[in-house]
Amino acid sequence: MPAREELPSTLRRSSRKAQDTWSKTHDAAVETYGEGERSHRTAFASLKHSFEKVGDHWEPKEKKGPSDEQAARGYQDQPAAGAGGVDARASKEHLMEVARRLDVKGRSSMTKDQLVTAIGKANRRETARARK
Numbered sequence: 001m002p003a004r005e006e007l008p009s010t011l012r013r014s015s016r017k018a019q020d021t022w023s024k025t026h027d028a029a030v031e032t033y034g035e036g037e038r039s040h041r042t043a044f045a046s047l048k049h050s051f052e053k054v055g056d057h058w059e060p061k062e063k064k065g066p067s068d069e070q071a072a073r074g075y076q077d078q079p080a081a082g083a084g085g086v087d088a089r090a091s092k093e094h095l096m097e098v099a100r101r102l103d104v105k106g107r108s109s110m111t112k113d114q115l116v117t118a119i120g121k122a123n124r125r126e127t128a129r130a131r132k
Contacts, residue, residue, distance in 0.1 A: 009131055011047075013057040022047045044085075053085025053123050054098055056130035061087050062094060084120040095119065102126070 011019050026043035033039050049065060051058040066089065087094070095115040099107040102122040110118060 010053065010057055010127055013130065014051070015058070015060070017060070018047065018051050018058040021050060048085060052087035052090070052098075055102055055123060055126035058085070062090065065089065085123065086116050086119045088116045 007019060007022070011022050022043045025046035026039055029039035029042040033042070047058065050061060052061050053059075086098075092112045092115065095112060096107060098119055099110075099115055099122070102119060104110075104115075104118045104122050107115060107118065
């Protein structure tokens, strides 16, 4: 099934470029690996190099590249904790701005790691709200 017909809801609320990135990678992965979880993970890994999840959608990153330790690894490497679409490698200033936009409480006293965790939680909350 072509990826356009099965776009995740967070991508349906995102830019055409984000949708194209995910769809093209997903379709190529299906040809290589077949339909299933691996194709979806491959498509999201590609998406996360250029986009970050903000609330219930994906936005272009300031700087392209892996978004967290897991994204920087190869698929055969030992898994590491991912950041759920949050650009954990972004500057603390950028994370503070995203946290402000998501109205994360207590953000001014958080460390960078705490901001990543709080933004991830806010993203999940916004996505759940948008799906209702």
